Amino acid sequence: MTDATSLLRLAIVGCGAISRMHLNAVEANRDRVRITAAVDLSRERAEAVAAETGAVAYGSLDEALAAGGFDAVAILLPPAHHERAACAALAAGKHVLLEKPMALDLDACERILTAARVASRVLMVAENAQYWPEVVTAKRLIDEGAIGEVLTARASSFATLMIAASFYEGENPWRFQKGSAGGGVALDIGSHWIRPLRMFMGEIDEVVAILDRPLAQMEGESLARALLRFRSGRSASFEVMLLDGMLGMDAFFRVVGTRGEIVIDTDMGGRVQLFNDQHFGESVGGDGLGYMESYAPQLRDFAAACLDGTPLAAGPEMAIGELRAALAMYRSAESRRWEKVW
Numbered sequence: 001m002t003d004a005t006s007l008l009r010l011a012i013v014g015c016g017a018i019s020r021m022h023l024n025a026v027e028a029n030r031d032r033v034r035i036t037a038a039v040d041l042s043r044e045r046a047e048a049v050a051a052e053t054g055a056v057a058y059g060s061l062d063e064a065l066a067a068g069g070f071d072a073v074a075i076l077l078p079p080a081h082h083e084r085a086a087c088a089a090l091a092a093g094k095h096v097l098l099e100k101p102m103a104l105d106l107d108a109c110e111r112i113l114t115a116a117r118v119a120s121r122v123l124m125v126a127e128n129a130q131y132w133p134e135v136v137t138a139k140r141l142i143d144e145g146a147i148g149e150v151l152t153a154r155a156s157s158f159a160t161l162m163i164a165a166s167f168y169e170g171e172n173p174w175r176f177q178k179g180s181a182g183g184g185v186a187l188d189i190g191s192h193w194i195r196p197l198r199m200f201m202g203e204i205d206e207v208v209a210i211l212d213r214p215l216a217q218m219e220g221e222s223l224a225r226a227l228l229r230f231r232s233g234r235s236a237s238f239e240v241m242l243l244d245g246m247l248g249m250d251a252f253f254r255v256v257g258t259r260g261e262i263v264i265d266t267d268m269g270g271r272v273q274l275f276n277d278q279h280f281g282e283s284v285g286g287d288g289l290g291y292m293e294s295y296a297p298q299l300r301d302f303a304a305a306c307l308d309g310t311p312l313a314a315g316p317e318m319a320i321g322e323l324r325a326a327l328a329m330y331r332s333a334e335s336r337r338w339e340k341v342w
C-alpha cells in the first residue's frame with residue numbers, strides 16, 4: 001500500500017484551522033509521511049496546502065478517492081462530516097486519521113468502527129491529548145508511584161476567543177452551531193481535558209454537570225462544570241469555558257495522590273511540577289514542549305500503525321469515552337442528577 005521508499009502517502013481532507021498543526025506534524029515526520037493530496041470545498045485552501053506540500057489539490061474527497069495516489073487520509077472536517085468521509089475513505093481501502101470528536105452520536109461512531117473492521121484498515125481518532133508531552137510525563141510519574149495512589153484530580157480549561165481566534169473565524173462558525181458541533185465546549189475543547197483524566201484515573205463511571213452559555217453567540221454551552229466519579233470510586237472535577245475577553249491563568253491539571261501532587265500549569269510551553277517528599281514544585285516536565293507538540297508524536301504513531309502494523313497508544317474505541325462523558329454531562333444538566341457514562 002505504500003510507495004517504494006516506505007513513506008505513508010497522506011491526503012489532507014479539510015484544509016482549515018487545524019490543518020496547520022497536521023502540516024507541521026508531517027514536516028516533523030518527513031521520514032515517514034508525505035502529503036500527496038489536499039482536499040477542501042474551498043479550492044483556494046486546497047491549493048494553498050498543495051502549493052506548500054507539492055500535493056495535488058481536489059475540491060472533494062470523492063474526487064480525490066477516484067484519482068487515488070495516497071494510502072491514508074487525515075480527516076480534518078467539521079464533525080458533522082466525519083462519518084461520511086471516514087466511511088468513504090475506509091471503503092476505498094484507505095487508513096484513516098480522524099479528528100475528534102469521532103462523530104456527533106454513538107451510533108455514527110459504531111458505524112465508523114464497523115467500517116474500519118470490515119476494511120481492515122487503521123482507524124485512529126486524533127485525540128492529541130494522548131500525546132501531550134506534559135500529560136505523558138504526568139502519566140509516567142503516576143505509573144512510577146511519584147505521588148502514591150491517585151486520590152483526586154482537577155482539570156480546567158478556560159479559553160478566550162482572543163487567543164483561539166483562528167478556530168472561530170467567519171460569520172457563524174460551525175463551532176457556534178449546535179447542529180454542526182454536536183454541543184459546546186464540553187464536547188469540543190473538553191475532550192482534550194477528559195482524555196488525560198482517564199489516563200490518570202481510569203474509566204469514568206458517572207457525571208453530574210451544570211452548563212451555561214456566557215458566550216452569547218455560541219448555541220451550545222460555553223461553560224461546563226462537572227464532577228466525575230470514576231469506576232475506582234475516586235472523583236475529579238472538570239471545568240471548561242470559552243469567553244470573549246481576557247482571562248487569568250490557572251493550572252490545566254492538578255492530580256493529588258497519597259504521597260504528593262502533580263501540577264500541569266497553563267503555560268503552553270509546558271511545565272509539570274512535582275510535589276512529594278523529594279520535590280517541592282520543581283519542573284520535571286523535561287524539555288517543556290507544550291500542547292502544540294502533541295501533533296507530531298500523534299502522526300508518528302499513526303504512520304507506524306499504517307506502515308509497520310504497530311498498535312496505537314489508544315485505539316479508536318477509547319475516543320468514544322470522551323464523547324460519552326460529554327453526552328452524559330448534557331443529560332445531567334437536563335435531569336439535574338448523576339448520569340452514567342457507559
Ligand SMILES: NC(=O)c1ccc[n+]([C@@H]2O[C@H](COP(=O)([O-])OP(=O)(O)OC[C@H]3O[C@@H](n4cnc5c(N)ncnc54)[C@H](O)[C@@H]3O)[C@@H](O)[C@H]2O)c1
Nearest residue numbers: 014015016017018019040041042076077078079099100101
Ligand atoms: N485536536 C485539536 O486540538 C483540534 C483543534 C481544532 C479542531 N479540531 C478538529 O478538527 C476538525 C476541523 O476543525 P477546524 O477548526 O480545522 O475547522 P475549520 O472550519 O477551520 O476547517 C474545516 C475545513 O473543512 C472544509 N470542508 C467543510 N466541509 C467539507 C467537505 N464536505 N469536503 C471538503 N472540505 C470541507 C472547510 O472548507 C474548511 O476549510 C474538527 O473535527 C475539530 O473538532 C481538533
